[in-house]
Amino acid sequence: MTSMASRRGRRAVIAGVATSDYPHLPHLSEHAVHGQAADRALADAGLTFADVDGFATTGFFPMYATGVAEYLGLHPIYFDETNSGGSSFEVLVEHAAYAVECGAVDVVLVTYGSVQLTQMGRRLGTGGGGGGFAPGPAIYDALWGNTLVGNYAMAARRHMHEFGTTPEQLAAVAVTMRRHAASNPQAQERAPITVDDVVSSRLVADPLHKLDCCVISDGGGACVVTTEERAADLPRDPIYVLGAAHATTHHLNLSAMPSLTVSPAAQCGPVAFARAGITPADVDVAQLYDSFTITVVLTVEDLGFCAKGEGGAFVENGGLEVGGRLPTNTDGGGLSACHPGMRGMFLIVEAVRQLRGEGGATQVPDARIAVAHGTGGMLSTGATLVLGREAP
Amino acid sequence: MTERWFPDEMPMPAASAETVGWWEAAADHRLVVQRCTDCGRTRHPPGPVCPRCRSSSSEWSATPGTGTVYTYTVVRQAFIPSLRDKIPYVVVVVELDGAQGARIVSNLVDVEPEEVTVGMPVEVVWEDMGPELAVPRFRPAAAVPASAGATASAGARTSAGGDGGRR
Numbered sequence: 408m409t410s411m412a413s414r415r416g417r418r419a420v421i422a423g424v425a426t427s428d429y430p431h432l433p434h435l436s437e438h439a440v441h442g443q444a445a446d447r448a449l450a451d452a453g454l455t456f457a458d459v460d461g462f463a464t465t466g467f468f469p470m471y472a473t474g475v476a477e478y479l480g481l482h483p484i485y486f487d488e489t490n491s492g493g494s495s496f497e498v499l500v501e502h503a504a505y506a507v508e509c510g511a512v513d514v515v516l517v518t519y520g521s522v523q524l525t526q527m528g529r530r531l532g533t534g535g536g537g538g539g540f541a542p543g544p545a546i547y548d549a550l551w552g553n554t555l556v557g558n559y560a561m562a563a564r565r566h567m568h569e570f571g572t573t574p575e576q577l578a579a580v581a582v583t584m585r586r587h588a589a590s591n592p593q594a595q596e597r598a599p600i601t602v603d604d605v606v607s608s609r610l611v612a613d614p615l616h617k618l619d620c621c622v623i624s625d626g627g628g629a630c631v632v633t634t635e636e637r638a639a640d641l642p643r644d645p646i647y648v649l650g651a652a653h654a655t656t657h658h659l660n661l662s663a664m665p666s667l668t669v670s671p672a673a674q675c676g677p678v679a680f681a682r683a684g685i686t687p688a689d690v691d692v693a694q695l696y697d698s699f700t701i702t703v704v705l706t707v708e709d710l711g712f713c714a715k716g717e718g719g720a721f722v723e724n725g726g727l728e729v730g731g732r733l734p735t736n737t738d739g740g741g742l743s744a745c746h747p748g749m750r751g752m753f754l755i756v757e758a759v760r761q762l763r764g765e766g767g768a769t770q771v772p773d774a775r776i777a778v779a780h781g782t783g784g785m786l787s788t789g790a791t792l793v794l795g796r797e798a799p
Numbered sequence: 800m801t802e803r804w805f806p807d808e809m810p811m812p813a814a815s816a817e818t819v820g821w822w823e824a825a826a827d828h829r830l831v832v833q834r835c836t837d838c839g840r841t842r843h844p845p846g847p848v849c850p851r852c853r854s855s856s857s858e859w860s861a862t863p864g865t866g867t868v869y870t871y872t873v874v875r876q877a878f879i880p881s882l883r884d885k886i887p888y889v890v891v892v893v894e895l896d897g898a899q900g901a902r903i904v905s906n907l908v909d910v911e912p913e914e915v916t917v918g919m920p921v922e923v924v925w926e927d928m929g930p931e932l933a934v935p936r937f938r939p940a941a942a943v944p945a946s947a948g949a950t951a952s953a954g955a956r957t958s959a960g961g962d963g964g965r966r
Binding site: 544546547548549550551552553554557560561562564565568609610611612613614615660661662663667 | 805809810812813815817818842843844845846869870871872873874875876877878879882885888890892901902903904905906912917918934
């Protein structure tokens with residue numbers, strides 16, 4: 408397979424990134440969060456809206472991208488609003504990389520904005536399933552009072568059954584994210600927690616406790632995808648999109664998921680790594696979707712950082728801390744820093760900051776290669792981006 | 800006939816072209832899975848095309864209505880307000896006997912949440928939601944003779960309508 412970077416000599420890079428204010432924005436609309444992030448990312452890239460000829464974002468209703476484009480005053484000749492849930496922004500950046508590499512456009516602005524905390528309050532944390540009309544196959548999900556967290560809980564239960572994973576191992580993920588969040592002044596939750604705090608917090612859906620679940624936030628982010636050539640006279644060091652891939656195994660019904668302990672990362676991770684010409688051992692820092700603690704355990708296994716079933720042992724005893732086996736979610740992740748619903752953009756922003764050496768107290772020394780991996784739906788979709796500081 | 804287990808605010812099943820035969824069997828308290836008549840693969844939820852061989856021919860293959868708990872959760876925080884009186888309740892994925900490993904999401908009832916285990920044998924219990932509508936939930940299986948599984952599998956060939964059924 409031809410690597411992404413070799414096509415027509417136009418290597419895709421990320422030239423600018425930003426997060427909006429977060430985690431609570433009662434004074435902003437959803438579109439205003441997009442706008443704030445877009446302004447900042449373009450300023451970071453040394454570009455203006457006049458330079459943007461492609462636009463990508465996604466939300467929860469059709470023609471979402473065109474609505475945000477109108478608000479931003481953009482008339483792009485490329486737009487994309489692919490929605491794969493939590494992995495959407497990794498997919499959108501992959502698509503944007505292809506678009507600039509094939510020469511369709513030169514500068515793609517990718518934005519995310521959500522005011523989920525302000526709009527919906529905390530109910531969303533166990534949301535989904537039940538209520539209202541459910542046509543066709545969707546009814547097979549809707550009758551049981553199941554919840555979003557319930558689906559992840561059933562994956563966790565199965566992982567415990569097959570591999571002996573313990574609640575304490577899952578809790579270690581939340582403890583590490585909180586430790587990283589302590590260095591992030593914007594993080595929603597910063598007070599240190601212990602494994603004991605996690606496993607003694609209230610059960611939401613067995614075996615997942617409250618502290619096994621992400622926070623619910625307002626917030627957003629943006630990034631600017633362009634070519635190495637276009638970035639040459641821009642202020643920031645470009646971060647290369649070395650490889651990318653995405654995959655899906657089922658929609659929302661867990662009875663259609665081939666195995667509840669294997670996520671789509673097992674399919675797209677190796678493809679993205681092969682396209683980047685790297686192996687898991689080459690990865691210096693990871694930003695992994697952490698909707699729930701089990702999501703991270705499955706992802707480190709499926710991306711090949713450890714063998715299937717060994718994720719519990721991999722994440723405990725500081726395995727995901729800076730200085731550990733795989734420094735992960737250096738901003739505090741969705742478990743502690745910010746989770747506005749589809750947090751994939753935050754993974755990309757933090758990966759770029761790490762590769763630029765802007766990670767502050769949680770900077771991974773000399774980080775050269777970063778992975779951002781989003782997970783969407785009920786472990787339904789996965790999307791992997793491999794980013795690098797140096798040209799491939 | 801069982802009493803209604805979930806409140807009236809829960810969604811009522813609405814059959815589509817691909818699922819109407821499944822709901823008709825359910826109304827008769829028969830738990831079926833869709834089976835491809837070309838390659839023999841079973842699938843659930845029902846769909847228009849076999850995900851393995853792409854055939855659009857299928858039949859409703861009877862199951863004995865028993866299975867084992869593949870995984871489960873105990874929902875302790877309800878999203879739908881009307882379910883708050885029901886928590887904690889058990890959502891389960893059941894691996895069905897006589898169905899080539901096909902699984903179904905449902906509830907496990909008549910059980911204390913603390914007693915549920917992966918691998919626990921379960922059996923279907925039908926909840927009538929109306930004269931022509933029933934929903935399968937599961938309860939811990941009564942003590943089953945060791946040979947019951949094999950007997951049930953042998954009886955799992957009965958077609959209950961399928962591609963030639965109503966569309």
